[in-house]
Amino acid sequence: MTRKFPKITVWRVIFAAIMLSGLYATYLRVFYGLGGSTNLSDKFPWGLWIGFDVMCGVGLAAGGFTLVAIVHIFRIERYKPVLRPAILTAFLGYVLVVVGLLYDLGRPDRLWHPLVMWNPRSVMFEVAWCVTLYTTVLFLEFLPVVFEKFGWHKPLEWIHRISVPLMILGVLLSTLHQSSLGSLFLIVPEKLYPLWYTPILPLLFYISSIAVGLAMTIFESWHSSRAFGRALELPLLASMGRVLAVVLSVYLWIRFLDMSHRHVFGLLALNRVETWLFALEIALMLVPALLLYQARVRLRPGALYACAVMVVFGFIANRLNVGTTGLEAGSGTHYIPRWSEVAVTLSIVAAGFAIFRAIAQYFPIFEAHSLEQAPAEMEETEADAVAVG
Amino acid sequence: MPKAILYDSTLCIGCRACEGGCAERWGLPYNDKIAAEETISAHKLTTVETHGDKFSRRLCMNCAQPACASVCPVGALQKTALGPVVYDASKCMGCRYCMQACPFQVPTYEWSSRLPKMRKCDMCYERQSAGKVTACAEACPVGATKNGDRDALVAEARQRLAEKPDQYYQKIYGISEVGGTSVLYISAVPFEQIGLRTNVPQEPLPETTWRVLELVPDVVSTGSVLLGGIWWITNRRAEVAKKEGRRR
Ligand code: SF4
Ligand code: SF4
Ligand code: SF4
Numbered sequence: 001m002t003r004k005f006p007k008i009t010v011w012r013v014i015f016a017a018i019m020l021s022g023l024y025a026t027y028l029r030v031f032y033g034l035g036g037s038t039n040l041s042d043k044f045p046w047g048l049w050i051g052f053d054v055m056c057g058v059g060l061a062a063g064g065f066t067l068v069a070i071v072h073i074f075r076i077e078r079y080k081p082v083l084r085p086a087i088l089t090a091f092l093g094y095v096l097v098v099v100g101l102l103y104d105l106g107r108p109d110r111l112w113h114p115l116v117m118w119n120p121r122s123v124m125f126e127v128a129w130c131v132t133l134y135t136t137v138l139f140l141e142f143l144p145v146v147f148e149k150f151g152w153h154k155p156l157e158w159i160h161r162i163s164v165p166l167m168i169l170g171v172l173l174s175t176l177h178q179s180s181l182g183s184l185f186l187i188v189p190e191k192l193y194p195l196w197y198t199p200i201l202p203l204l205f206y207i208s209s210i211a212v213g214l215a216m217t218i219f220e221s222w223h224s225s226r227a228f229g230r231a232l233e234l235p236l237l238a239s240m241g242r243v244l245a246v247v248l249s250v251y252l253w254i255r256f257l258d259m260s261h262r263h264v265f266g267l268l269a270l271n272r273v274e275t276w277l278f279a280l281e282i283a284l285m286l287v288p289a290l291l292l293y294q295a296r297v298r299l300r301p302g303a304l305y306a307c308a309v310m311v312v313f314g315f316i317a318n319r320l321n322v323g324t325t326g327l328e329a330g331s332g333t334h335y336i337p338r339w340s341e342v343a344v345t346l347s348i349v350a351a352g353f354a355i356f357r358a359i360a361q362y363f364p365i366f367e368a369h370s371l372e373q374a375p376a377e378m379e380e381t382e383a384d385a386v387a388v389g
Numbered sequence: 390m391p392k393a394i395l396y397d398s399t400l401c402i403g404c405r406a407c408e409g410g411c412a413e414r415w416g417l418p419y420n421d422k423i424a425a426e427e428t429i430s431a432h433k434l435t436t437v438e439t440h441g442d443k444f445s446r447r448l449c450m451n452c453a454q455p456a457c458a459s460v461c462p463v464g465a466l467q468k469t470a471l472g473p474v475v476y477d478a479s480k481c482m483g484c485r486y487c488m489q490a491c492p493f494q495v496p497t498y499e500w501s502s503r504l505p506k507m508r509k510c511d512m513c514y515e516r517q518s519a520g521k522v523t524a525c526a527e528a529c530p531v532g533a534t535k536n537g538d539r540d541a542l543v544a545e546a547r548q549r550l551a552e553k554p555d556q557y558y559q560k561i562y563g564i565s566e567v568g569g570t571s572v573l574y575i576s577a578v579p580f581e582q583i584g585l586r587t588n589v590p591q592e593p594l595p596e597t598t599w600r601v602l603e604l605v606p607d608v609v610s611t612g613s614v615l616l617g618g619i620w621w622i623t624n625r626r627a628e629v630a631k632k633e634g635r636r637r
Contacts, residue, residue, distance in 0.1 A: 034502030042430060042497040045488035049568075073616055075623035097428050106483020106498065106505040110463075113482045119464035123598050124435070124486050126605065128462055168616045172609055186597040187456055187490045189587050 015350055022347025029103055029294050031259040039338045044328070048337040051323030052345050053100025055181055056316050057093055058131070059205075062213030063220075064090025064138060065174035072167045079240070083231050084145060084365045085224060091138040092356055094131060096348050103344055124187045130177035139172040145363050185322055191330030194264045195278045196322050200254070204257035207251045208315055211285075215243045215311035220356075222305045227357065230366060238298040241307065245292035248285055248311065274329065277321050284314025336366075390473040390515050391571065393539035393563075394448075394526065395546055395583050398576035399415075401444040401533035401554060402439055410528030411435045411448075414513060431497045431508040436524060438584050443576070446534065448525070449474065449510040450496045450563065451571035452593075455486035457496060457509075459595035472571045473512035479484055481507055488629065492567055492589045512571060524623035538570065568593030 030036040040047050063086040070076050071083045082171040102108040119175065128155070140159065143305035182205030185192055216236050225232040259265060263345055268275055288307035297303040337345075405424050405578065412419035417432050427438050435448040455474045458466040462493045465480035466487060483505060488496040499505035499528075513523035517536070521527070527534035543561065550557045562574035566589050574585060 031503070032575060033501050033503050034498070035502075040498075040500065042428075042488065042500075043494055045485035047500065073620045073623070075627050077627075104484075106485065106507075107481065108483075108616060110480075110482040113480060117480050119459075119461055121459050121595065121599060121602065121604060122462045122464075122486075124460060124462040124484060125409045126602065165621060166621065168613060170457075171616055172612045174609065176605060180546050183598055183601045184486070186601060187460055187591055188492075189597060190492060190586070191489075193417040199597075199600075236582075238431075299481075327489075362506075 011239060014118055015354065016336045018343070018350045020024060020181055020342040021145050021339075025343040025347075028340050029344070034104075034106060035185050037340045038334060038339065038345075039341070041333060041335075042134060043331050043333045044335045046327075046343045047324060047335055048345055049100055049104035051320045052316070053348060054097055055102070055319040055323050057097040057100060057299075057348075058178065058181060059209045059315060060216050060312070061093025061097070061179060062174065063152045063217040064093075064213070065134075065142075065178075066210050066213035067170045068141070068167050070257050072164070073171065075367065076238060081236065081366075082217050082240075085140075085220055085360070086213070087138060087141050087351060088145075088356065088359060089216060089220055091135070091358075092352055094135040094138060097131065098135070100345075100348055111196060111331050123180050123186075123365070127180045127184070130173045130180070134173040134177065136357070137166055138168055139171065143171065145365065145382055152193040159381045163361075169355040173210075175206060177372065180211040181205050188275050188330070191327050192328060193274045193320065193326040195259075195267055195274060198262060200258055201322070204251065204255060204258075207247065207254065208285075208318060211244060211247045211311060212315040214240055214247065215288075215308040215315070218244070218304060218308035222301065222308070224360060224366060228360065228366060232298065232299060234304075237301075237304060238295075241292045241298040241304050244307075244311065245289050248289035249293075250286055252282070254351050257313060272329075274321075274326065277317065277325055281314055281317040281321055282316060284310050288314075391453075391470070391539045392512065392536065393571045394543045394572045395513065395535045395537075395542040395575070397444055397533050397535075397549065398445055398574065400531050401437070401446070403436050403439065403444040404529055404530060404531060406528040407446065407525035407534050408433070408435055408437060410524040411510070414516070415523035429495065430536060431499045431506075432464060433504050434497075434510045440583045443578065443583050446525075446573075446574070446586070447495075447584075448572060449512070450493055450567075451510075451512045452513045453568055453569035453571070454567070454593035455597050456492060456567070456594040458492040460486045460490040460540065462486065469514065471514070471517055471543060472478060473514040473517065474509075475509065475511045476509065480505045481505070490594070492532055492594060512527060524593075539573075546573055549575060567591075578621050 025037060034040055038047055038049070067079060067083045067086040071079050098111070101111065101319050105111060114124035115132065119125045141163075143159055144156055147153075147159070182201035182203075185197070185201055186199065190196055218240060221233065221237055224230065268278070288310040291297045291303070292307050297307065324335060408424060409419050411434055412423075415434060417434075423433055426433055427436050429436050436448060438445045438447060451472055451474045451565045455466065455468055456475055462484060463480045463482055465477045466474055467477070470473050482508050483498075485498060485507070487507060488494070488498065496507050498507055513521075516523060522536040526534045529535075535545075543564065546561045550559055550561070556577060558576055558579050561579045562576075562585055563570040563572055568591070574580065576583050579587075620627070
């Protein structure tokens with residue numbers, strides 16, 4: 001933050017306020033421990049920092065592996081223009097997840113312990129390893145941008161040579177830990193509310209991470225096009241909206257099947273807070289899924305953006321339900337995050353936006369390949385408006 | 390020969406001597422104020438709960454297949470052959486997954502400490518290794534808390550139920566709960582009436598996550614072949630399509 005004195009705008013004031021409150025919350029966390037900075041308790045050991053910073057953070061960064069798979073493994077090259085922003089988001093996302101963990105761990109100085117002290121039976125051990133390795137992979141995937149910026153051709157070539165195995169590794173690691181975040185909760189069958197507890201949690205987490213990865217890509221393309229005054233790659237994003245609709249439909253259908261096999265629809269008749277949260281979460285996935293089947297919606301930037309935002313919020317609602325609210329009844333307590341927990345979370349998100357912006361200004365994130373293929377594909381997306389009835 | 394604790398709620402007089410013995414063994418403060426707390430916490434690893442005219446102890450069940458030990462990413466918790474589930478504070482990173490995973494909500498945390506530890510009863514591991522009984526069993530004046538070989542204690546519990554069928558609810562808590570625990574309860578009333586969780590699964594919990602973790606090698610191997618294969622096909626196609634040789 002050592003720029004020349006920036007102009008004061010509403011957003012900057014809000015940003016500064018958030019960061020200041022985060023700073024004070026950090027002071028509380030460091031000097032008064034988790035007890036002095038959170039509302040966690042023996043009966044409710046995980047709160048917002050796990051439910052949002054970690055579980056949502058990792059998921060929202062899923063665009064990285066989704067697009068790498070699409071562009072480099074399935075070779076659907078027209079998605080290339082949004083690949084780099086997605087990788088950057090993913091990398092930043094994971095770094096911020098680690099920052100969140102430093103707040104949440106009782107002993108942040110021992111963050112590295114799982115790397116040397118093994119317990120292969122632990123899901124969290126697996127997640128720790130995957131996240132570490134995948135963050136490294138993302139860093140390497142992002143390096144070419146840095147090399148290009150400074151015109152270092154030797155390392156650029158070198159990294160291209162290992163890029164394919166690297167990408168496959170990245171997709172595999174993501175598959176493992178995106179799903180494993182769901183497996184974390186398999187061990188609490190009697191605590192997690194039955195609308196969410198299911199043996200297929202890992203599968204559901206995996207599919208929804210792909211959905212939110214796509215949604216985040218649309219989301220950030222829209223924002224960056226405004227921030228940097230670029231033209232929106234609308235046909236591209238519209239076709240991504242189409243993929244998103246299908247992924248969401250598959251996700252919702254699997255959830256429906258799972259619930260009917262477990263005979264839990266009766267729970268929806270209960271007037272409980274869980275029922276409403278569940279309804280909210282499903283609505284935030286179902287509505288955009290239905291809307292995105294319509295070309296009208298996909299080809300209107302505002303509408304497409306709104307759908308992406310809904311999916312992102314639906315995803316966040318789901319992760320928070322599984323990670324916090326769905327556990328309250330089973331744990332016999334109530335949990336409302338303390339202001340300092342919220343402040344830290346907001347600061348991390350705000351820092352994420354700011355850093356993304358800064359990097360995008362100085363490095364060739366958006367220029368590369370932006371005009372390569374898009375025009376050729378344009379009619380394709382607009383043509384078949386009635387793909388699914 | 391695994392050890393166990395048999396707690397007989399019908400014999401317990403609520404004197405809280407077990408709490409005092411426990412505090413002394415851990416070197417924790419113990420006074421009237423702490424005695425009045427009826428929840429376990431980082432400064433009170435066992436407690437006696439009052440349920441009307443009945444009493445019920447709370448302590449780590451030292452499960453046969455402990456969820457806490459299975460989830461700990463750094464292996465700070467270990468099940469010993471002797472029975473106790475022991476904790477190595479020097480490994481613990483404070484992720485608190487053990488607390489989340491424990492079906493009995495036993496592990497507690499030193500929330501206000503700057504270098505906090507998890508805290509739970511370890512069934513006096515070092516005492517039992519040396520052939521002594523646990524501090525709580527030693528302190529109990531009436532034999533409501535008894536420590537010994539698990540098989541012998543199960544047999545004894547069965548005998549008590551058989552001898553006085555009208556005084557006991559005819560079940561032993563801890564035989565099959567979460568696959569068996571080292572702490573066994575018998576009582577005059579159904580267990581939920583003395584605050585025990587009766588909705589816990591009857592199978593070991595580590596199975597629930599292991600079923601998925603087991604698949605990791607399969608996912609990795611199949612995934613690499615599949616992704617590598619797809620790349621190989623699409624790459625070939627791309628190379629044929631544009632013959633310029635340079636990609637990216
Ligand atoms: S009762 Fe909880 S803390 Fe104790 S051994 Fe069982 S799972 Fe672990
Ligand atoms: S809090 Fe400590 S003992 Fe508990 S699971 Fe985490 S690392 Fe293991
Ligand atoms: S010492 Fe024995 S009688 Fe006294 S409270 Fe403990 S278990 Fe009950």
